[in-house]
Amino acid sequence: MKERNKGRVTKDGIRVYEEADFEGMRKAGRVAAQILDEMIEHVVPGTTTERLDEIITNKVEAAGAKSATIGYKGYRHASCISVNHVVCHGIPGPKKLKEGDILNIDVTVIVDGWYGDTSRMYVAGKPSRKAERLMQVTHDALMVGIEAVKPGNTFGDIGAAIQRFVESHRMSVVRDFCGHGLGRVFHAPPNVLHYGRPGTGAVLEEGMFFTIEPMVNLGRPETKVLADDWTAVTRDKSLSAQYEHSVGVTADGAEIFTLSPAGRFHPTWE
Ligand code: MF3
Ligand code: CO
Ligand code: CO
Secondary structure, eight states, rough: TGGGOOOOOOOSSSSOOOHHHHHHHHHHHHHHHHHHHHHHHGOOTBHHHEEEEEEHHHHHHTTTTTSSSSOOOOGGOOOEEEEEEEOOOOOOSSOBOOOOEEEEEEEEEEEEEEEEEEEEEEEOOOHHHHHHHHHHHHHHHHHHHTHHHHHHBBBBHHHHHHHHHHHHHHOOOSSSOOOOOSSSSSSSSEEEEOOOOOSSBOOOOTOOEEOOOOEOOOOSSSSSEEESSEEETTTTTTOEEEOOOEEESSSSSSEEEETTTSSSSOOOOO
16 A cells, blocks of 8 residues: 555656566566467457457466456456457457457456556458558557657657547547556556647656557547447447557657567568
8 A cells, every 4th residue: 555655646647657667567568468469369250259258367367467357347357359340348248250350359467466458459360451451550550659658748749649640541540538547556647548739738757657549440430338338339330440558658768568479469461
């Protein structure tokens, strides 16, 4: 408890962590990223998202970690799995994946009290050309956002960079969900918007930890949440994609805590 109160909180309510805290985030991030690496072989036509979630649940336990999502606001699963026009927070279920389905798997683990939150795209079989383009743009949008992370820049700089990039490809950025501060908590200030104006918002400082997790739609940006109170879908039923990293601000840029140990965060589909 005392430990949690150490360190500084900015006027915007953002915690500034210490050098030693980076190691905790590295471990948690690595566990989450490794689980996502190990899921690649399991995503095949005919499997179900609840089977994938069961595998993830077992892997979280095998890693000696805890799932951050089981029990979170009543959520009951170790992952969110969002297929095709599902934007985020898809609930694992019995529906079978079909050839060409694209899906985001989002896993958050707790290791020694630190949170590692990451998501990436998968394909059951081979994606269509437009799905492949969507996933590439979404992945690159995340990386463009991370390139804007350095002390002295603002959160608006991150959002503006992502929005500009996505719209230059005539796709749209979802406004209804955002990234978030994290560390020894799952969701903390600030809201990390994936759109906005350069120079606006809180100023980044070394030691801030947060996620960047842009959701990109092929059609319009509007979403709606289904009657299950979780599943967010595109209103126009267009395809949606998302990639998420947990990052820390360093003296001159960003450290990505959730890099893929296997180098397969965004494979190219042929
Ligand atoms: N991992 C998600 C995020 O990126 C949050 C999922 S909360 C859940 O913030 F309850 F839906 F799992
Ligand atoms: Co997140
Ligand atoms: Co997440």
